[in-house]
Amino acid sequence: MPLRDSATGQVTKEYSIADLRDAACLMRGYNLVALCAAGSGHAGGTLSIMDIAAALYLHVANHDPKNPNWPDRDRILWSAGHKAPALYVSLGMAGFCPVEDIVTLRKLGSPFQGHPHWLKLPGVEVSSGSLGQGLSIAVGMALAARIDQKSHKIFCLMGDGEQQEGQVWEAAMEAGHYHLDNIIAVIDCNRLQIDGYVKDVMNVQPLVSKYADFGWDILRIDGHNMSEIVDAFDRARLSSGRPVVILADTVKGKGVSFMEGQPGWHGKAPNREELDKTLNELGLAGRIPVEELLAKAKAWQAEATRALDARMPRFSRDYWWNADPATMQVKMEPTRKGFGGALAENGDDERVVCIGLDISGSITIADFYAGHPERANRWISMGIAEQSATAAAAGFAREGKLPVLGSYATFSAARNLDQLRVSVCYSNLNVLVAGAHAGVSVGADGATHQALEDLFAMCGLPNMVVVVPCDAIETRKATRHLLLDHVGPKYIRFAREATPIVTDESTPFVFGKANLIRLRAEGAEFAGAFEARLAEDCANEHEDLSIIACGPMVPEAMRAAWILKHEFGYETRILNMHTLKPIDSEAVIRAARETGIIVTAEEHQIGALAGIITSSRELYGTRVITSAIGVKDRFGDSGAPWELVKELQVSAEHIAETAIELMSTKRQHAEHFVHA
Numbered sequence: 296m297p298l299r300d301s302a303t304g305q306v307t308k309e310y311s312i313a314d315l316r317d318a319a320c321l322m323r324g325y326n327l328v329a330l331c332a333a334g335s336g337h338a339g340g341t342l343s344i345m346d347i348a349a350a351l352y353l354h355v356a357n358h359d360p361k362n363p364n365w366p367d368r369d370r371i372l373w374s375a376g377h378k379a380p381a382l383y384v385s386l387g388m389a390g391f392c393p394v395e396d397i398v399t400l401r402k403l404g405s406p407f408q409g410h411p412h413w414l415k416l417p418g419v420e421v422s423s424g425s426l427g428q429g430l431s432i433a434v435g436m437a438l439a440a441r442i443d444q445k446s447h448k449i450f451c452l453m454g455d456g457e458q459q460e461g462q463v464w465e466a467a468m469e470a471g472h473y474h475l476d477n478i479i480a481v482i483d484c485n486r487l488q489i490d491g492y493v494k495d496v497m498n499v500q501p502l503v504s505k506y507a508d509f510g511w512d513i514l515r516i517d518g519h520n521m522s523e524i525v526d527a528f529d530r531a532r533l534s535s536g537r538p539v540v541i542l543a544d545t546v547k548g549k550g551v552s553f554m555e556g557q558p559g560w561h562g563k564a565p566n567r568e569e570l571d572k573t574l575n576e577l578g579l580a581g582r583i584p585v586e587e588l589l590a591k592a593k594a595w596q597a598e599a600t601r602a603l604d605a606r607m608p609r610f611s612r613d614y615w616w617n618a619d620p621a622t623m624q625v626k627m628e629p630t631r632k633g634f635g636g637a638l639a640e641n642g643d644d645e646r647v648v649c650i651g652l653d654i655s656g657s658i659t660i661a662d663f664y665a666g667h668p669e670r671a672n673r674w675i676s677m678g679i680a681e682q683s684a685t686a687a688a689a690g691f692a693r694e695g696k697l698p699v700l701g702s703y704a705t706f707s708a709a710r711n712l713d714q715l716r717v718s719v720c721y722s723n724l725n726v727l728v729a730g731a732h733a734g735v736s737v738g739a740d741g742a743t744h745q746a747l748e749d750l751f752a753m754c755g756l757p758n759m760v761v762v763v764p765c766d767a768i769e770t771r772k773a774t775r776h777l778l779l780d781h782v783g784p785k786y787i788r789f790a791r792e793a794t795p796i797v798t799d800e801s802t803p804f805v806f807g808k809a810n811l812i813r814l815r816a817e818g819a820e821f822a823g824a825f826e827a828r829l830a831e832d833c834a835n836e837h838e839d840l841s842i843i844a845c846g847p848m849v850p851e852a853m854r855a856a857w858i859l860k861h862e863f864g865y866e867t868r869i870l871n872m873h874t875l876k877p878i879d880s881e882a883v884i885r886a887a888r889e890t891g892i893i894v895t896a897e898e899h900q901i902g903a904l905a906g907i908i909t910s911s912r913e914l915y916g917t918r919v920i921t922s923a924i925g926v927k928d929r930f931g932d933s934g935a936p937w938e939l940v941k942e943l944q945v946s947a948e949h950i951a952e953t954a955i956e957l958m959s960t961k962r963q964h965a966e967h968f969v970h971a
C-alpha cells in the first residue's frame with residue numbers, strides 16, 4: 296500500500312523491493328550529510344532503522360504528502376525521538392518536505408529540530424525525545440480511531456534499550472487489554488544503547504514472551520532484509536483482535552563499516568572526512584550534492600547568526616567571552632566535570648552507591664568507577680528507567696547507603712517527579728539527585744532535552760535542598776558537600792557545555808551562604824579582576840545595584856557588572872546564590888536595603904530564583920526595584936548553547952540592559968532610595 300493521493304485514492308508512486316533498497320541507501324547518505332552539517336546527532340540508530348523507515352514511508356503507509364493531515368492516513372510515531380534525522384529523510388523522500396532542506400538539521404530556527412516537533416514540520420505526527428512515551432500515545436490514537444470507526448493503522452517505532460522504560464509496559468498492557476489490532480509496533484533490536492549492550496546495561500529479553508503475555512502477536516525479522524520487512528508489515532496489517540509487534544534484528548550503524556556495532560557512534564556525527572568515507576562505502580559518491588547541501592547549511596547558519604546578533608542589546612564594544620583577549624579572557628570547562636571529579640575523589644566511602652541511567656559517560660557519573668574496579672559492586676546500572684531507579688535510590692538510602700543518581704535533568708528531576716516527591720522527599724531520605732545537562736547546555740538536542748523547569752519542581756519539594764554551582768570548581772566542592780556532609784534529599788544541577796571558570800580553590804563555598812562578588816581591577820584574565828567572599832563577611836560598599844544569580848548565570852552576571860562599570864561607571868554587587876534552597880535571606884535583604892535594585896538571573900524559566908527572592912517576607916517594606924532575567928514561559932529550540940543564551944535572552948548583555956533601565960527608575964525616584 297504505497298503513497299496515495301488522498302483526494303482520488305490513486306496510488307501516486309510505486310516502489311519495488313529494489314527501489315526501496317536503493318531509497319534506503321540514499322536516505323542513509325542524506326542522513327549522514329545532515330548529521331555532518333549539524334556537527335552532532337545520532338548516527339548509529341538512524342542507520343539501523345533506515346531500511347524499515349524506507350519501507351514504511353515509501354511503500355507500507357497509506358499517506359499523502361500533499362495532505363499531511365488527511366484524517367484517514369496511517370500514523371507513524373517515532374517514540375525513539377533521537378532518530379529524528381531518519382524520520383526527516385523519510386519525509387523528504389516521500390515528498391512531505393524538500394530532502395535538501397534537512398541539512399539545516401539542529402540549527403537555530405530549523406524545522407528539523409534535534410528531536411521531532413510536530414508543530415514545526417508537517418508529516419511529524421507527535422513530538423518526542425523523552426523515551427518510552429510513544430506507545431502510550433499510540434494507544435490513545437488507536438482507541439480514538441476505534442471510537443471514530445476509522446480503519447487506519449498506528450505504527451510506533453521504538454528502540455530495544457527503550458524497552459527498559461516501565462511506561463512501555465503499561466502501554467503494552469493497555470494495547471493488549473483493549474485488543475488494539477490497529478497498532479503495529481516496531482522495535483529496532485540493534486542490541487546497543489548508550490552505555491553498551493542492552494543485555495549488560497539492563498536486559499530486556501525475552502521480548503517475545505513479554506509481549507505475548509500482554510496479548511500481542513509477534514513477528515521476528517531481519518530488519519535489513521527489505522522483502523522480509525515489507526512482508527512483515529503486510530502480515531501485521533491483517534492481524535485481528537491483537538496488536539502486533541515486529542522485532543527487527545538490526546545492526547547499529549548499518550552500512551558504514553566503522554560505525555557498525557560501535558557504541559561510540561550512538562550520539563555522534565561524522566566529520567567531513569568521515570562523511571566522504573561513509574558515502575563511498577554506501578556507493579553514493581556523486582549521487583548526493585554534498586557541497587551544495589553543506590553550503591545551504593552554512594547559509595542558514597549565517598542568517599540565523601545575523602538575525603540573532605541584530606536582536607542583541609548593543610554597547611560601545613563587544614564584551615562577549617574571549618572577544619577581547621586582553622580583558623574578557625576566561626578558561627572554560629563544563630560544570631559536569633566537577634561532578635564526576637568529586638565522585639571519583641570521594642567514592643572510596645563504602646556507603647556511596649552510584650546508579651547509572653544509560654547516559655553515564657557524558658554526565659560523568661561513570662568517573663565514580665573509572666579506574667576503580669574495587670567500586671564495581673557499588674556501580675548499579677539501571678538502564679533507561681528513571682522512575683524505578685529513583686525509588687530504588689530511596690531503598691538504598693533507607694538501608695544507610697549514600698545513593699547518587701543522575702541523568703539529563705529533564706529525566707532525573709521531572710520524569711520521576713512523583714517518585715522524588717513520595718519515595719525520596721516525603722520519606723526524607725538521603726538521596727543525591729544530579730540534574731545533568733540542565734538548561735540550554737544541550738543546545739542542538741532541542742527543547743525536549745533542555746531542562747528549564749526542574750528548579751521549580753525541586754525547590755517546591757519539602758525537605759529537598761537545591762544547589763546550582765557556577766563553575767566546574769564549585770560543582771566539585773558542592774558535590775562533595777552534598778554527598779558526604781548533607782543528610783536528606785538533595786539536588787545538584789549542572790551543565791553540559793563548557794562555561795567560564797570564575798572561582799578557584801580558595802573561593803569559599805559554604806552551603807546555604809551566598810558569595811558576594813565585586814569587580815575590583817582589571818587583571819590578566821577576566822576572573823582575576825573580581826573578588827569573591829562570603830556575603831556575610833562583606834561590608835556595605837554602597838553599590839548602585841545588585842545582581843543575584845545562580846549556576847552559569849553567575850559568570851554572565853560578572854560580565855554584566857563589567858559592562859555596567861565600563862559603559863556607565865556603575866558599581867555592582869553580585870550574589871552567587873549557589874544554594875537556592877535554603878536561600879541566604881540575609882544576603883538578599885542586605886542587597887535590597889543597601890543597593891535598592893535587585894536583578895535576578897537564572898538559566899531557567901523565570902521564577903525559580905526570582906520567585907524565592909521577591910516573595911521573601913523579610914523584604915516587605917523595603918524600597919527595592921526588582922526585575923528578572925530568565926526564560927520567559929517558552930520552550931527552547933535547537934541551536935548551539937551560546938546561541939540559545941542569546942535567543943532565550945539570558946546573556947550578560949540582557950542583564951546589563953535591564954539593570955540600566957532599573958538604574959534610570961531609581962534615579963527618577965532618588966528621594967525614596969536613601970540606603971543604610
Ligand SMILES: Cc1ncc(C[n+]2csc(CCOP(=O)(O)OP(=O)(O)O)c2C)c(N)n1
Pocket residue numbers: 339340341343375377424425426427453454455456457458483485487488489547561652653654679702706710
Ligand atoms: C526518558 C529518557 N531517558 C534517557 C534518554 C537519553 N537517551 C537517548 S537515546 C538513549 C538510548 C536509547 O537506546 P535504544 O532505545 O536502544 O536506541 P538505539 O540504540 O536504537 O539508538 C538514551 C538513554 C532519553 N532520550 N529519554
